Amino acid sequence: MKILISGGAGFIGSHLCDYFLKKGNKVICLDNLLTGRKENIAHLLKNKNFKFIKQDITEKFSLSGKVDAICHLASAASPKDYLKFPLETLKAGSAGTLNLLELARKKRAIFLLASTSEVYGDPKVSPQRENYWGNVNCIGPRSCYDEAKRFSEALTIAYHRKYSLEVRIARIFNTFGPRMKGNDGRAIPTFIGQSLKNEDLTVFGKGDQTRSFCYISDLIEGIYRLLKSKEPRPINLGNPSEMKIVDLAKKVIALSKSKSSLVYKPLPVDDPKRRCPDIKRAKELLGWQPKVNLEEGLKRTIAWFRSL
Numbered sequence: 001m002k003i004l005i006s007g008g009a010g011f012i013g014s015h016l017c018d019y020f021l022k023k024g025n026k027v028i029c030l031d032n033l034l035t036g037r038k039e040n041i042a043h044l045l046k047n048k049n050f051k052f053i054k055q056d057i058t059e060k061f062s063l064s065g066k067v068d069a070i071c072h073l074a075s076a077a078s079p080k081d082y083l084k085f086p087l088e089t090l091k092a093g094s095a096g097t098l099n100l101l102e103l104a105r106k107k108r109a110i111f112l113l114a115s116t117s118e119v120y121g122d123p124k125v126s127p128q129r130e131n132y133w134g135n136v137n138c139i140g141p142r143s144c145y146d147e148a149k150r151f152s153e154a155l156t157i158a159y160h161r162k163y164s165l166e167v168r169i170a171r172i173f174n175t176f177g178p179r180m181k182g183n184d185g186r187a188i189p190t191f192i193g194q195s196l197k198n199e200d201l202t203v204f205g206k207g208d209q210t211r212s213f214c215y216i217s218d219l220i221e222g223i224y225r226l227l228k229s230k231e232p233r234p235i236n237l238g239n240p241s242e243m244k245i246v247d248l249a250k251k252v253i254a255l256s257k258s259k260s261s262l263v264y265k266p267l268p269v270d271d272p273k274r275r276c277p278d279i280k281r282a283k284e285l286l287g288w289q290p291k292v293n294l295e296e297g298l299k300r301t302i303a304w305f306r307s308l
């Protein structure tokens with residue numbers, strides 16, 4: 001297959017490029033490098049089955065030749081990044097999604113949208129199932145990301161209904177692993193960076209808000225299985241083992257054998273209180289569930305950050 005990956009130089013996108021190439025496919029990676037990084041794909045640039053095109057998908061562009069599948073991952077994705085680039089984030093999830101859906105229609109390609117657990121906002125039910133409509137503040141600081149992804153889902157399903165386009169919607173929960181940016185503000189890279197420098201770990205609020213963290217290789221396997229399935233409805237992809245952020249911070253300190261302590265900082269506005277995926281649909285339809293536990297994933301990620 002020939003697969004186009006938008007946002008292919010990002011954290012998740014670059015792992016997806018690796019995965020598809022390893023399986024013998026051809027990959028075209030589109031990225032405008034706003035938050036993605038060339039070093040994530042540097043090892044692929046000489047691969048004859050890989051092509052990198054520096055392209056802003058919110059602008060009109062054309063692509064010759066066949067494409068079998070489009071995976072749309074292009075977007076700022078960490079709260080720090082999308083707060084810095086709110087308009088770019090809204091455009092990537094609106095004009096960008098529209099351009100790629102049109103391309104998929106012309107090429108008769110399968111379209112996979114990388115959506116997010118943020119579509120559930122600050123959820124009032126937990127764990128979150130795909131049939132929960134969410135609790136999103138549409139003018140809050142996170143709205144540029146949440147609403148762009150909600151709009152992307154609406155656009156994707158409209159193309160499916162109107163044009164019978166083959167679509168897939170992955171609702172991706174917190175994911176971590178090598179190639180995360182140390183300065184993207186997210187909890188795991190921030191805590192690891194602080195631990196390795198023996199600096200205080202910045203826990204926001206009381207740290208009793210929860211998240212559930214999925215290791216990158218598990219997520220990539222889930223995306224692949226979703227693409228191969230025939231399921232147009234959204235599917236949660238994430239690790240259902242939920243934990244408090246303060247406990248995550250302590251775990252990172254212990255695993256990196258750090259002398260760091262915790263320091264408490266104000267909780268960001270609209271920071272979701274709980275987040276945990278119900279992955280029953282993924283289990284039943286894709287035969288998928290995460291295999292790498294948090295401790296193992298953290299060890300591998302700490303080792304990678306140390307090696308930098």
Ligand code: UDP
Pocket residue numbers: 078079174185186187188190191202203204205207209211245267268271272
């Ligand atoms: N967080 C924290 N300290 C940090 C970075 C994040 O306590 O230095 C918290 C943040 O407030 C949130 C959780 O960790 O409750 C996960 O944040 P992250 O930015 O990784 O992802 P989010 O799930 O908010 O998109």
